[in-house]
Amino acid sequence: MSPAALLRRFGPLLGLLALCAVLGTLSDHFLTFDNLINVFRQSAVNALLSLGQLVVIITAGIDLSVGSILGLSCVLVALLLKAGVPPALAVLAALGIGGALGSVNGLLLTKLHLPHPFIPTLGMMNVARGLALVICGGFPISELPSSFRFWGAGSVGWIPAPVIVVVVFCVVFHVFLTRTTVGRDIYAIGGNPQAALLSGVPVDARLILAYALSGVTAAAGAIVLAGRMNSGFPLAGMGSELDSIAAVIIGGASFFGGVGTVGGTLVGALIMGVLRNGLNLMNVSAYWQTVVIGVVIVAAVWVDVVRKRAAEK
Numbered sequence: 001m002s003p004a005a006l007l008r009r010f011g012p013l014l015g016l017l018a019l020c021a022v023l024g025t026l027s028d029h030f031l032t033f034d035n036l037i038n039v040f041r042q043s044a045v046n047a048l049l050s051l052g053q054l055v056v057i058i059t060a061g062i063d064l065s066v067g068s069i070l071g072l073s074c075v076l077v078a079l080l081l082k083a084g085v086p087p088a089l090a091v092l093a094a095l096g097i098g099g100a101l102g103s104v105n106g107l108l109l110t111k112l113h114l115p116h117p118f119i120p121t122l123g124m125m126n127v128a129r130g131l132a133l134v135i136c137g138g139f140p141i142s143e144l145p146s147s148f149r150f151w152g153a154g155s156v157g158w159i160p161a162p163v164i165v166v167v168v169f170c171v172v173f174h175v176f177l178t179r180t181t182v183g184r185d186i187y188a189i190g191g192n193p194q195a196a197l198l199s200g201v202p203v204d205a206r207l208i209l210a211y212a213l214s215g216v217t218a219a220a221g222a223i224v225l226a227g228r229m230n231s232g233f234p235l236a237g238m239g240s241e242l243d244s245i246a247a248v249i250i251g252g253a254s255f256f257g258g259v260g261t262v263g264g265t266l267v268g269a270l271i272m273g274v275l276r277n278g279l280n281l282m283n284v285s286a287y288w289q290t291v292v293i294g295v296v297i298v299a300a301v302w303v304d305v306v307r308k309r310a311a312e313k
Contacts (some may be wrong), residue, residue, distance in 0.1 A: 010144020012251050012267040019151040019271060020211040023278035030281055037160060041228075043273030044162030044277045045070075045221040049237075049244040049264055050251075051173050052102075052217030054265045055210045057248050058177075060257025061109075061117035063211060066218040069101050070237035073222035075132045078141035078232025087148040094219045101128060106208030121211075125241070137297055140230040152227025162224045164268070167235035169220065173213075173263040186210060190257025242297060247272050256308050271294075 012160045024031040049066050056063045075096040081087065101124065108120035154161040177183035185206050188196040197203050220235075226232050251268030253260030275296065 009252070012264050012271065016267050016271050016274065017039070019267065019274055019278070022119070022272065023281070027281040029177060030278055034278070035156070035266075035281075039270070039275075039277045040163050040272050041160040042268050042277065044160070044166050045225050045238065046247055046272055047166045047269035048221040048224065049267045050171060050239055050247040050265045051169055051212030051262065053244040054251075054253060054260050054262065055173070055186060055246045056117070056214050057245070057253050057255065058260045058283075059207060059210050059256060060190045060193070060255070061210065062121065062245065062255075063102075063103060063105065063205070063214045064118065064121040064241050065101070065124035065128060065239035066214060066221075067240035068125045069098055069215050070222045070225065070240060071234055072101070072128040072132040072135075073098050073219040074236045075136050075141065075232040075234050077219075077223060077226055078144060078231045079135065081144050082141055087145055091151075091168040093209075093221055094223055095216050096219075098219025099212045100215070100217040102218070103208055103212040105209035105215070109205050109211070110204040111220050115209075127186070128226070129234075129238075136232065136234050138234060140229075140231040140233040144226065144230055144232075149227045149230055152224045152229070152256055154227075162168065162228070165220065169217065170262050182206065182209065187258055190259070192258075193218045243272055243293070244269075245298055246263075246293070246297045249304055250296070254304050254308060255301065278302055283300055 002006070002094070011178055020031070029035055049070065053063055053066060053180040072222055073094045077090050085093070086145055105117070105120050105124050108114060109117055112120075114120055151161050151165060156164060177186065185196065185201045186209075188199070188201055189203055194205055221240075222236065226234055229236070247268035248260060248265050249255065249268070251260070251264030251266070252273055253265065272293075276289060279292060284292075
């Protein structure tokens, strides 16, 4: 394997380890067991969102609606629970709603032949957020059943339940992307959509599926977040689309499509979580944290562009 390939594959992990080393030096509390478990728990929602975003970005697309779909799913699952729907059915309904909203993004993109995924997902970002606010009147829906709260606040031994959810989703998505024909088709579409179409790949169907999966993971993030917050909050997930995009790109995927792994995306989500946690421990204000995250996003995109240019030479 060439040095460039090694750097692409293990660079995000090395970056995570280096960041942990620096923050461990700057703060005595960072490398404690309790704090690291807290980082894993807090990174779970972004990790789930990033898995769906990864599938979309592999197709050379982008999903700006994941944060809003999370917010709407958060409100809807809370409404179902308050109406007496069993938690298991409420969870399945939320995942179905997320998948349906994501499918709408894919349908708008493929059937209306819109020029870029930015347009339908930007529209869905506003529609889903608006519906979330309308449905609950702008107020959170609190006091959810304790059995449902397990998914956000519970644990199995010392392992937080959200971490278990993330691991399960990571395994499923890894197998899907690397061991199935559909997964290989998604990579092919990102690499060259015209060549994929000529090879018999049902491009439109695969794109609709990619955006549906992004909606499902957004709903999964909503379930975890609602359980942790003990409420369905209509403004939940605001700005999460940027964090998920950053995690995917930091994890080695490319905006140009055809490249990306589940492992790299998970590492990217952990880098975002570790960075936020470290800044909090160092008492950096939330305003400056926003500045730092913005710089990280720009830097990640710049690295992606540099990689693309190097590969073309």
